[in-house]
Structure formats: structure tokens, C-alpha cells
Amino acid sequence: MSRFPETRLRRLRQSAPVRNLVRETSLEARQLVLPVFVREGLTEPAPIGSMPGVVQHSLDSLRRAATEAAEAGVGGVMLFGIPEVRDAEGSGADDPAGILNVATAAIAAEVGEALVVQTDLCLDEFTDHGHCGVLNADGAVDNDATLDRYRSMALAQARAGSQLLGLSGMMDGQTAAIREALDTEGFHHTLLLAYSAKYASAFYGPFREAVDSQLTGDRRTYQLDPGNRREGVREALFDVDEGADIVMVKPALGFLDVLREVRDAVDVPVWAYQVSGEYAMIEAAAGNGWIDRRSAVLESLVSIRRAGAEAVLTYWAAEAARWLR
Numbered sequence: 001m002s003r004f005p006e007t008r009l010r011r012l013r014q015s016a017p018v019r020n021l022v023r024e025t026s027l028e029a030r031q032l033v034l035p036v037f038v039r040e041g042l043t044e045p046a047p048i049g050s051m052p053g054v055v056q057h058s059l060d061s062l063r064r065a066a067t068e069a070a071e072a073g074v075g076g077v078m079l080f081g082i083p084e085v086r087d088a089e090g091s092g093a094d095d096p097a098g099i100l101n102v103a104t105a106a107i108a109a110e111v112g113e114a115l116v117v118q119t120d121l122c123l124d125e126f127t128d129h130g131h132c133g134v135l136n137a138d139g140a141v142d143n144d145a146t147l148d149r150y151r152s153m154a155l156a157q158a159r160a161g162s163q164l165l166g167l168s169g170m171m172d173g174q175t176a177a178i179r180e181a182l183d184t185e186g187f188h189h190t191l192l193l194a195y196s197a198k199y200a201s202a203f204y205g206p207f208r209e210a211v212d213s214q215l216t217g218d219r220r221t222y223q224l225d226p227g228n229r230r231e232g233v234r235e236a237l238f239d240v241d242e243g244a245d246i247v248m249v250k251p252a253l254g255f256l257d258v259l260r261e262v263r264d265a266v267d268v269p270v271w272a273y274q275v276s277g278e279y280a281m282i283e284a285a286a287g288n289g290w291i292d293r294r295s296a297v298l299e300s301l302v303s304i305r306r307a308g309a310e311a312v313l314t315y316w317a318a319e320a321a322r323w324l325r
């Protein structure tokens, strides 16, 4: 019965209206989050060579970009700060006068009602050694000492007006530690996005340029080994247990299997981060005329949605949102 010629599968593909009606996966502006970089001391935005079209913002250009994103219908912006001065503890991260917190307050005032203002909660942009935590006497990342820094950062970001904290440091216990710190100070409404399955990926390369990373070596003692799927799911289950409101898989395209499995394993929203290297690859190929830029961007985003992400962090968020309108 369900056989050719009685059944013709191509019937469902015969025209754009039919295809539109039967498409399983939607892609909407509200499902996109724009990551943005703001650099202390800049008066003009500075281009990032490995991410054509993406800039390090000044406070003024950041305000404009956030407003444009809101007007395009984007669901949120995720702020990353690049301080002028770095030290071993990452002091700029929890300083209310630090660039990320100042920018957060400015953006929250500007667009805080139109979209969800989000901040990256990690020390790597603020430390002079470039690691996501503080180091012990042997030069190793000290998990529990880092949690104290994260608690303080979380409070600084919440006070500045961040509505959602992106926990990207991959320290054990960070979600529970931060939730407790926030609740103790009355920030019950502040959302926690746990970067649960965050892999030690070569595709973060351009991001390191974007934040002028000081890192030598790698993050393999805290980020996941790309060969591990079950471990990614296990991390997500831990984070849900610790109070994560949303969990994330990162990078996206190379880890769609993990994304699907996490989606099936947890009851909270699942997001994915289409990272800097994914952006750079498509831009480079499109720049050479080797692929069609717009189709490739939209196909990559719908694929990430299809694999199970309710929302996607993507550097194309504002542009894609305008295409989707």
C-alpha cells in the first residue's frame, strides 16, 4: 500500500506552497540570539579579521547593534566583554565598573524590554593567562576557587541588569553555586543557561581573536573531548539537577547528534551555539563564491533547529532575522 506507484513521495515536494505547508521545522527570528563583543576603551568599532562582518564594539556601536537586533525581532543578545587590563584573578569580571557590567547596564536600559539581555559568565576574557578559571600554585585551573569568582561575577552581572547568565566556564558545580549565590541575594528571576556540553573545539579559533585571548595551551582539562557523546548528555543531566533553566550544546554543526540526544534526555529548553569557526567557514567559502551565503546560513540554522535546539546563538542572528521577516 505504502509503495510506488500508489504512493509518490515527491507529491509533498511539488511546489513551494506545499513544501511550506509540510515543513517539519520552523526557523524564526525570536529563536536567534546574537553574541556581541564590547571592548573597553574603543571609540569606533574594530573589525575582527577572521570573522568578516563581526566587530569588537564600542559602547555606542553596541547600543546601536542591540537596537537593530531588537528591531529585527531577535530573541536575545549575549554580551562578551574585552577589558583593557587583565590579571590572574580576572578582577575586571566582577567589578561593577568593568566593561561587561557597564555595557550590560547600558544595553538593559536600551533594549531590556524588547529582548533577553544575556551575559557570558566566564573568566577567560578577564584573566592574563586566558583560562576560564583561576590557577593553583601548580598552574592548573582550580575548580573550587573558581566557583567563588563565578558567584561574585554572577552577582555583578545580575546587579548590572543581565536577565540570563551564560555559564560557559565548564567548572564542576558551577550551576548550583551560581544559583545559590543569586537566590541568597534575591535574584530568583535571573535565568541560568548552562553550557553543559561544551567541547574543547578547534572551531573556537576566530573567537580567540575576537576577545584577544591570552591563552597558551588548551582547555582540555575542563571542556569535553569531541569524541564523547554520552558524557555530553551526562553533563546536561547534572546541570538540570543543579538548577539550570536552559542547557546548551556547543559547537553546533559538528555535535548535532549530542544535541538530539540531550533534547531527548532533559525537560528544559535546549539551545545550541553556532560558534565562530562555523561562521568563519561559511563566510570564507561564500566570500570565494564557492557556496551561496544566504542559503548556507539558513540551512545551517534550520539543521540545528531540526536536531533539537529551541534557540540558536549565531553571529548571523540579526541578518537572518531580517531575512526571515
Ligand code: PBG
Pocket: 120, 122, 123, 124, 125, 168, 203, 204, 205, 206, 207, 208, 219, 274, 275, 276, 277
Ligand atoms: C568562553 C567562551 C568561548 C566561546 C564562548 N565562550 C571560548 C572558549 O571556550 O575557548 C567561543 C565562542 C565561539 O567560538 O564563537 N568564555
